[in-house]
Amino acid sequence: xxxxxxxxxxxxxxxxHVNYRGYMSDFDPVSAWAALLRTHxxxxxxxxxxxxxxxxxxxxxxxxxxxNAAPDRRLRMTELGQQAVVSRERVSRVVTxxxxxxxxxxxxxxxxxxxxxxxxxxxxxxxLRATAPTYLSAVKEHFLSRLTDDESKMLATVLGRVVTAExxxxxxxxxxxx
Numbered sequence: 001x002x003x004x005x006x007x008x009x010x011x012x013x014x015x016x017h018v019n020y021r022g023y024m025s026d027f028d029p030v031s032a033w034a035a036l037l038r039t040h041x042x043x044x045x046x047x048x049x050x051x052x053x054x055x056x057x058x059x060x061x062x063x064x065x066x067x068n069a070a071p072d073r074r075l076r077m078t079e080l081g082q083q084a085v086v087s088r089e090r091v092s093r094v095v096t097x098x099x100x101x102x103x104x105x106x107x108x109x110x111x112x113x114x115x116x117x118x119x120x121x122x123x124x125x126x127x128l129r130a131t132a133p134t135y136l137s138a139v140k141e142h143f144l145s146r147l148t149d150d151e152s153k154m155l156a157t158v159l160g161r162v163v164t165a166e167x168x169x170x171x172x173x174x175x176x177x178x
Contacts, residue, residue, distance in 0.1 A: 036159075043142045050138035054131045059086045061135060063094050064103060064128045067120045074119040076109060082167075103127060 048058045056064075062085045067075055077095065081088035095118050098104035103124030109115045120128070144152060 039143075046142045047135065047138045050134055051131065054127075054134050056127055056131045059090065059094050060098055060101075060103070061128070061131055062086055063091065063098060063118075064120060064124050067104065067118055068125060068128055072119075073125070074107065074117040076115050076117055077106075078115065080118050098124065 044058075051058050051061060063080065066080060066083045067073060070079075075083070077092065080095070081091045084091055086094055095104055095106070099106060103121055105119050105121055107117045107119050109117055147155065
């Protein structure tokens with residue numbers, strides 16, 4: 001195997017693919033996926049650790065953030081499951097925990113008795129605002145500080161394209177053109 005030199009030497013490669021360099025082209029596109037997974041695994045625990053001092057776990061922060069950004073600061077549980085970063089299976093459990101902590105309430109949906117809304121409480125908004133500086137500082141320190149502004153914009157664009165395509169495919173509307 002030949003050693004990597006020059007600008008390509010900084011590419012993150014999937015460890016499972018390193019042994020196959022001789023069989024692949026100089027760039028392995030799967031390395032982008034591997035880098036995304038490794039970045040997530042490296043950064044997420046550090047953000048969670050930073051938030052531990054606030055008493056608001058990352059899963060709670062995420063759900064509160066999504067509800068707070070919604071019209072009237074409420075979302076149907078199904079919509080919350082689609083928008084929150086926590087798994088759809090965990091959303092109900094996280095909302096129950098937030099409800100027990102007084103940060104969210106569930107309201108019956110007057111238009112559909114089978115569904116309910118998750119609504120952020122004033123205390124939930126207060127805790128979200130109090131935690132935001134810690135969250136943003138951890139994201140800056142462990143992720144954004146490693147990127148230029150142009151790299152951040154490019155990453156947001158390309159990952160946004162993947163999210164849009166996957167959400168469209170899940171909704172049965174097909175994948176938009178890339």
